[in-house]
Amino acid sequence: MFIIVGLGNPERKYDGTRHNIGFSAITVIADKYNISMDIKKHKAVCGKGYIEGQKVILAMPQTYMNLSGESVRELVDYYKIDPERELIVIYDDINLAPGRLRIREKGSAGGHNGIKNIISHLGTQVFPRIRIGVGEKPKGWDLADYVLGRFAKDEEPVIREALDNAAEACGIIVDDEIRTAMNKFN
Numbered sequence: 001m002f003i004i005v006g007l008g009n010p011e012r013k014y015d016g017t018r019h020n021i022g023f024s025a026i027t028v029i030a031d032k033y034n035i036s037m038d039i040k041k042h043k044a045v046c047g048k049g050y051i052e053g054q055k056v057i058l059a060m061p062q063t064y065m066n067l068s069g070e071s072v073r074e075l076v077d078y079y080k081i082d083p084e085r086e087l088i089v090i091y092d093d094i095n096l097a098p099g100r101l102r103i104r105e106k107g108s109a110g111g112h113n114g115i116k117n118i119i120s121h122l123g124t125q126v127f128p129r130i131r132i133g134v135g136e137k138p139k140g141w142d143l144a145d146y147v148l149g150r151f152a153k154d155e156e157p158v159i160r161e162a163l164d165n166a167a168e169a170c171g172i173i174v175d176d177e178i179r180t181a182m183n184k185f186n
Helices: 018-032 065-079 113-122 143-147 153-175 178-185
Strands: 002-006 039-041 044-051 054-061 087-093 101-104 129-133
Touching (some): 002 065, 018 087, 018 143, 054 065, 054 153, 087 113, 087 153, 101 178, 129 153, 153 178
Parallel strands (some): 002 087, 087 129
Antiparallel strands (some): 039 044, 044 054, 101 129
């Protein structure tokens, strides 16, 4: 079994923002694999289903970004999975160009507070992740204002493609192994 977690903030006002691209990815994955996101537990909105024949739990933590680890820890403990092999976390990255993916088996938080909280709650930096580029903040902008802002019209097609690629990458990871996804999308 795999748990695939997309990071974001729960209020409607954050829908479609750069920081909520993890939630957007979960929505695309749920649509692609016909998984209903209708379960509310573990401080998350979840869905159960199958991707490439593997049982999966999709989750969007409702704890706000900076406390995402609370929900992820509950999910990992309840379903008794090994986060080093059976957890995939999808989130935004300002150090990547809009729409670019970077898939890793492990790594530091890189300044991302949601990942920092997950690492703190899991006690390890070793868990698969898919970072989706949202672009660097413009000079003079406040970082919070930038990541809580929406994509420009000309970025939207690139972001839609990135979300489709993230869904495909999840399929490859659960069906085969992470290195195949890394070779295809990094």
